[in-house]
Amino acid sequence: MDFDDVAREWDNEKRIERAKIIANKIKTTITVGKDKSAMEFGCGTGLVSFNLHTEFKNITLIDTSKEMINVVNNKIEALNLSNINTYCEDLVQNKLNEKFDIIYSSMALHHIVDIDRLCKEFYNMLNLNGTLCIVDLNKDDGSFHKNEIGFNGHNGFSKTWLKSILEVNGFSNITFQTFYEGAKQIDNNELRYSLFIMTADKI
Template sequence: MKHFDEQAKDWDANPLKNERASVVAKEIDEFIHPNKTLNALEFGCGTGLLSFQLKEAFKSITLADNSEGMIQVLQEKIKESRLSHFKPLHIDLTTDKLESKAYDVVYTLMTMHHIPDTDHILKAFRDILKPDGYLCIADLVEEDGSFHAHQQHFNGHNGFNKNAFADQLSKYGFEVVYYKICFEMERNFDGNIRKYPLFLMICKKSAE
């Protein structure tokens, strides 16, 4: 987590990160039509860019991240904005647990590809979501590994294949109800511009 702790203070200064969060938030809002009776959780919230775009959408939002640096910046932002329904939480869902069936919506942006054991996290999402709850995952479309080539110790995933990911989600009771390529990122490798599309996949947890 040292990488993210070090970047936390300057995270919000990146216009691309702000634009990306805005686009994903709009897509989630338009599909789910959230309301003030719903409780949401953002997994891998960072400084809360996505949740701040959805701050009027839910009754409460728990913002969870395992980077202490990100949570510290987030806490200051929440204090300044006086958002009493925002609940920052320093937690590692790969090892820690949250209350069962506590949330109506779980959403995550550019976090899943950093998780080596996605099965464990998908099971955790299943456990904390209410029946018929929504899971919204925005992340990289499967790529050749160049996106994180500059990070020597990266041990996550090179994006996700749509069909393979949908099959994996189905094992945990999630049905894909929406899929869209919603954003595109660019990286410059010695003058060579590479483009990396971002998908939004919205799934519904089966009724129990």
Template structure:
């Protein structure tokens, strides 16, 4: 997945107060879209140090933390041990390189991950295959922001364009909304974040 090397380097210093705050806002937004999931399995896709997933771990029967960065996964493993969690696991894997054959979950959420993925349609298609029938993919990311110019990340997304792409893949009941505006939250720029919920 894009920018793995960068995340390898910052894993041990990733949990800043700013990132912890954004993760809380994000997980609160996701929670509103999670219904009766105590018997369901979830995956925090591109989990980083698990800031979002750990806020939601009690909403599900189990939580799989997945990232391409071994150092990030090591941080998650340490947190799982520190918290004595029996319903959490980890997977170091790159969906851009291949598709897992035996992985199936009911909920996938990805928070500020899609902007790092070069081939968004490929990865969203592979995530579709991982979802159980009726399962949900919840995306939290930045609205399109023309002030951002970068070769490292997408400068956000148009919700309508993302919805169209996901409908082509096969997702249904797609709904999205902008839920947060913040100062200096996207590469030093003021930005807004959206949440999108789609079902298989």
């Protein structure tokens, strides 16, 4: 999927409602705070973060899609927000010389081929006692992305595999919970899928 091409039409009713549920789950799972800095990796149009911006001192939104970031910037301007900033950047290829108390990601990690390298960057970008929070697809048979030409990411994740990657890269206190079940129309059929939330600490 070319996210630049779909950025302007991304915010449909289903994604908006799902983002509210995800944002609420994040803020009830991790310790938020107005003294904390946060970063969202793979922010898209910012649907999750615009439900969280009052929970943190500031949030940095990062995405590789220039058009997604343009949509976010338009929202920031329209809402006159001062505690959200953005970067159009690929963290797998280029390091961002900032540190955060919280890093979270929603439905973005499965698009990344080199999960090990990205988790290493996450660890390096967290402050001591910081928390990583990942929301993504449970492992499936590939049906979720079967019609997306050029998709070369992951067909969701198993708890065991992702936990092992996080542990290798230094994370501790790893928790995992499936919390959401949804449906997606594919070839006139309804595909059921589920999302997990996983947290890990840098101690």
